[in-house]
Amino acid sequence: LKKNANLQFREEFLQLHPTDQAEIYAKLVKEQRQNLYEMINPEEMADIFQALELQEQKELILELDQHYTSEMINHLYTDDAADLLSQLDESAAHALLKAMDLEDANDVKELMAYPPKTAGAIMTKEFISLASSHSAQQVIEQLREEAPNAETIYYLYVVNEQDQLVGVVSLRDLLTAQSNELVQNLMSSRVVSVDSDTNQEEVAKMIKKYNFLAAPVVSSDGTLLGIVTVDDVIDVLEDEATEDLGEFTAARGATDINVSAFQSAKLRSPWIVLLMFFGLLTAGVIEQFEETLNQIILLAAFIPLLMGSAGNAGTQSLAVVVRGLALGTLEKKGLFRILLKEFSTGMMIGFICAMTLLLIIPIFYGSYMVAVIVGMSIFCSLSVATIVGATVPLIIHKLKIDPAFASGPFITTVNDILGLLIYFTIATSLLHYL
Amino acid sequence: LKKNANLQFREEFLQLHPTDQAEIYAKLVKEQRQNLYEMINPEEMADIFQALELQEQKELILELDQHYTSEMINHLYTDDAADLLSQLDESAAHALLKAMDLEDANDVKELMAYPPKTAGAIMTKEFISLASSHSAQQVIEQLREEAPNAETIYYLYVVNEQDQLVGVVSLRDLLTAQSNELVQNLMSSRVVSVDSDTNQEEVAKMIKKYNFLAAPVVSSDGTLLGIVTVDDVIDVLEDEATEDLGEFTAARGATDINVSAFQSAKLRSPWIVLLMFFGLLTAGVIEQFEETLNQIILLAAFIPLLMGSAGNAGTQSLAVVVRGLALGTLEKKGLFRILLKEFSTGMMIGFICAMTLLLIIPIFYGSYMVAVIVGMSIFCSLSVATIVGATVPLIIHKLKIDPAFASGPFITTVNDILGLLIYFTIATSLLHYL
Numbered sequence: 001l002k003k004n005a006n007l008q009f010r011e012e013f014l015q016l017h018p019t020d021q022a023e024i025y026a027k028l029v030k031e032q033r034q035n036l037y038e039m040i041n042p043e044e045m046a047d048i049f050q051a052l053e054l055q056e057q058k059e060l061i062l063e064l065d066q067h068y069t070s071e072m073i074n075h076l077y078t079d080d081a082a083d084l085l086s087q088l089d090e091s092a093a094h095a096l097l098k099a100m101d102l103e104d105a106n107d108v109k110e111l112m113a114y115p116p117k118t119a120g121a122i123m124t125k126e127f128i129s130l131a132s133s134h135s136a137q138q139v140i141e142q143l144r145e146e147a148p149n150a151e152t153i154y155y156l157y158v159v160n161e162q163d164q165l166v167g168v169v170s171l172r173d174l175l176t177a178q179s180n181e182l183v184q185n186l187m188s189s190r191v192v193s194v195d196s197d198t199n200q201e202e203v204a205k206m207i208k209k210y211n212f213l214a215a216p217v218v219s220s221d222g223t224l225l226g227i228v229t230v231d232d233v234i235d236v237l238e239d240e241a242t243e244d245l246g247e248f249t250a251a252r253g254a255t256d257i258n259v260s261a262f263q264s265a266k267l268r269s270p271w272i273v274l275l276m277f278f279g280l281l282t283a284g285v286i287e288q289f290e291e292t293l294n295q296i297i298l299l300a301a302f303i304p305l306l307m308g309s310a311g312n313a314g315t316q317s318l319a320v321v322v323r324g325l326a327l328g329t330l331e332k333k334g335l336f337r338i339l340l341k342e343f344s345t346g347m348m349i350g351f352i353c354a355m356t357l358l359l360i361i362p363i364f365y366g367s368y369m370v371a372v373i374v375g376m377s378i379f380c381s382l383s384v385a386t387i388v389g390a391t392v393p394l395i396i397h398k399l400k401i402d403p404a405f406a407s408g409p410f411i412t413t414v415n416d417i418l419g420l421l422i423y424f425t426i427a428t429s430l431l432h433y434l
Numbered sequence: 435l436k437k438n439a440n441l442q443f444r445e446e447f448l449q450l451h452p453t454d455q456a457e458i459y460a461k462l463v464k465e466q467r468q469n470l471y472e473m474i475n476p477e478e479m480a481d482i483f484q485a486l487e488l489q490e491q492k493e494l495i496l497e498l499d500q501h502y503t504s505e506m507i508n509h510l511y512t513d514d515a516a517d518l519l520s521q522l523d524e525s526a527a528h529a530l531l532k533a534m535d536l537e538d539a540n541d542v543k544e545l546m547a548y549p550p551k552t553a554g555a556i557m558t559k560e561f562i563s564l565a566s567s568h569s570a571q572q573v574i575e576q577l578r579e580e581a582p583n584a585e586t587i588y589y590l591y592v593v594n595e596q597d598q599l600v601g602v603v604s605l606r607d608l609l610t611a612q613s614n615e616l617v618q619n620l621m622s623s624r625v626v627s628v629d630s631d632t633n634q635e636e637v638a639k640m641i642k643k644y645n646f647l648a649a650p651v652v653s654s655d656g657t658l659l660g661i662v663t664v665d666d667v668i669d670v671l672e673d674e675a676t677e678d679l680g681e682f683t684a685a686r687g688a689t690d691i692n693v694s695a696f697q698s699a700k701l702r703s704p705w706i707v708l709l710m711f712f713g714l715l716t717a718g719v720i721e722q723f724e725e726t727l728n729q730i731i732l733l734a735a736f737i738p739l740l741m742g743s744a745g746n747a748g749t750q751s752l753a754v755v756v757r758g759l760a761l762g763t764l765e766k767k768g769l770f771r772i773l774l775k776e777f778s779t780g781m782m783i784g785f786i787c788a789m790t791l792l793l794i795i796p797i798f799y800g801s802y803m804v805a806v807i808v809g810m811s812i813f814c815s816l817s818v819a820t821i822v823g824a825t826v827p828l829i830i831h832k833l834k835i836d837p838a839f840a841s842g843p844f845i846t847t848v849n850d851i852l853g854l855l856i857y858f859t860i861a862t863s864l865l866h867y868l
Contacts, residue, residue, distance in 0.1 A: 017624070017644060019643055019645075143610075144609060144610050147609060148610065154647075171587075171588070171609075172581055172588075175574065175577055175578060176578050176581050190449060190451070192451065208665075208668050208669075209453055210453045211453075211665040213647060213664070230647070230664055230665075231642075231645040234664075234667070234668065234671065235642075237675075238642075238671070238761065241671075241760075242757050261776075261778035262778075262782065264779045265782035265786075268779065268783060269782065269783040269786050271746070272750075272786075272816075273787060275743065276743050276787055276790065276791075276812075279738060279743060280739060280798075282735075282739055282742070283735040283736050283738070283739050284735075286734055286735040287799070290732075293731055294731055297724055297727055297731075298724075301716075301717040301724075302717050303720075303734065303737050304713060304717070304741050304850050305713035307738050308709065308710075308716070308843075308850060309706060309713060311745075311843075311846070312706055313702075313706055315843070316705075316706075320698075326675075327672065341698065342695075344695035345695045345698045345699045349702060349706050352699075352706075353703075353707060353710055356710070357710075364714075364718075365717070365721070378710075408749065408842065409745075409746045409749070412742065413742060420738065
C-alpha cells in the first residue's frame, strides 16, 4: 500500500514544473528528503537541483551519497555543474569530478578554468551545432536526437570542419523553409558572438540590445566554445543591479542576505571607517572657524540641515549619471549638456530652498543674519553639490577607477567639506562687514 | 547607375540585424532618411522601428507620410504599436488607428485600454494558439503558415473552443514527438499564467523564477488574451532597477536623462524641500542643547562626522533589505533574524569606529573628554542607525506605503535626528558629572 502511495506521489510530483518541485524539496525536513531520494532518480534530481539557489545546492548536496551525487552532476548543464562545484571545497569537488563521466568532467573543468564573471565562466556547453551542407530535414532529424540534452534548440549554430562558428539559423527559419533547403542558404553568416573573456555585463548588454535568446561564445581563433542563454543573462542583470546598489551605498558584497553579521561587519566597516577619516576633515574645517562659531553659536544648529540638503541634491545627480552610464543613454546626450543641466537644476532647487529658509528662520529662530547666511550657503552648496554628484562618476568612469569611490557616501562627504567651507566663509565675511 | 548602387545598398542593408539597421538609420541626416524611405518598404521599416528607442520612434514618425506610416504600423507587433501610439498626441494616434487595418487597430486599442505597467499593457497579441485535437504534424504545418507573424513560436498555447487557455506545449517537445501524436497528449495542462491586471514587476519575477521565454496573459474567465515575452521582461527589470535607484535617492522620475533641467528641478525639488523641513528638526535639537555647546564649542566640529557615519551605516542596512525584498530572499530568512543581524553588524562597526576615534581625537584635538563623548555617541548611533535602516523599509513594505519614504535621504534624516539626540544627551550628562 505504501509503495502504491509512493508511486502516486512520484507521478504527481514529477508533473510539477522543476521550479515548483525545488520549492517543495527545499521545504522538506531531512527524513522526508531521504525518502524523496529513493523515489527520484539522479537524472530527475538534476532538474530539481538546477532550480535551487546556489546556497541551497551547496547545503543539500552534502547529504547525498557519492554515487547518487556524481550521477546527478552528470545530468546537470555544464554551467550549473561548474557553479556548484566551485562552491565546494577543493577535495570534494575533485572527488566528484573524478566520479563523473570523463567528457562531462572535462567540460566542467574547462568552464571552471575561465575567470569568474566572463562569458566563458557563465556559458554552457550544451548547444547544438550544424554542418552547413546539411538540409533542413536532416537538421530536424538531428534535433530529435540531440534536443533532450541541449539547453536551447531555438538557435542553431553552424560550424565548419575546424569547429569555427560560421553562421546561425533559428529554428523558426528552419521550420518555415523547404525540407530540402541547405543550411548554408538558410543561415545568417553575420553572426554576433562574444569572446570567452568578455565581461558578463557586456554579454548581457549585447543580448538585451539584440533581443536574442542566446549568444555564442568563441575562442580567439573563432572556435565555438559554448552559448550563454537569456535566463542566465537575467540573473547577470539582477546581480549587476545588486552590485550597483551595493556600490551606491559603499556596502559592496555585503548586500547579500546570507552573509553573517560578523562577515557583514568585516565587509562594511572598512568603508565606514575610511569615510569617517574623510569626516575628520569636516571636523578640521569647523575647528578652523571656531571664532566665527563662538560669535554666533546658532550657526552650529544649521550644519546638519545644510549638509543633508547638499548630500541629497548630490546623490540625485549621481543617480541620474549612474543610470545614464548603465543604460548607455548618457553618451548619446553629450557630457557637457548633462553637466550644464545638472548645474541649472541645482541652482533652481537651491533658489527654492534659500527662499524658504529666508522666510522660516527669522520666524522660528529670530535671526535675519543667520537666515541670510544659511540661505546664501544653501543656494551655493546645492549648485556645487549637483556638479560634484554628476562629475565624480563621469571622471571615475573615464579613468576606470574603482566605481565605489563614486558612491553616494563618498560624494556626500566631499559635498560636506565643500558645503562647510562655503557656509563658514560666507558667515565669516558677513561678520566682518558688520 | 545610381539605381544599381541603390539596389546594392538596399540588399546589404537588409542583411544587417534590425538592431544594427536602426542604429544606422538613427544616425542619418534628414535627406538620407528620405532616400531610405524610398528604398525600404513599410514592412521592412517596421523591423527597424521596432529596434529604435521609443523617444526616437516618436521623433522620426512625424516625417513619414500618413500612408507609409499606417502601413508600417500594421506590421509592428501590437505591443510596440500600442507603445508608440500612446506617445503621440490623441488626434494623431486616432488618425493612424483609423488608417490601419481594422483587426490590427482593434488589437492595438485593446492594449492601450489596459492600465500602464500591467501584463495587459505590455503583452503582445501575436501568439500561436493550438487546438488540443490536432496532431504534431498538423501543428508543424500551422506553424509554417503562422510563424512569420508570431512574436515567438517556441511556446505554443492550447485553447478550447471558448478560447480559454488549457495547456502549453513547447516547440522542443513538439519536434521530438511522433508526428501523429495529439497535442492533448503532449501538452502540459499545469500552465502558469498571469491575469491581465497583474503588475509588470510580478510578471517579470514569475518569468525569471521559471526561466520561461514567454508567459500567457489571461482574462478573469481564463480566455487567452496575449503573451509577454522574455525580451520585454528584461526591459521591465531594467526599468524597475532605474525606479529603485530613483526612489533610493528621492529622485523618482527624474533619473531619466531626457528630462529638461526645469522639469528635473520640478520633480526633484519637492523632495529636497520636504527633507529640508525634516532637517529643520535637527536645527531645533541642536538649539535645545545650545548651553552644552556653549561650554564645549569643539562638540560642533564632530556633528558632520557623526551624522555622516550614522547615515552611511543606515544606508548600507537599507541596501541589504531593499535588495532582499526585490529578490525575494528576505522572506526565506525571517525578518527577526535580519534585524538582529543588522543590529549586531551595527554594534561591531560602531565599536571599531569608537576605538579609532578614542585614539585619534586626543592627538589632533587634545580633548579626552570630547573623544569619550564622540566615541560613545558613534557606537550608540551606528547601532541605532542599522536598525532604522533595516526596519523602515520593512514597515513601509508591510503597510504598502509609498516606498520613497524608505529612501536613503529619509532614513538618513531620521538617523540625523536620533544621532544628534544621542550625542547631546551623552554630552550633557557627562558635563553634569564633572
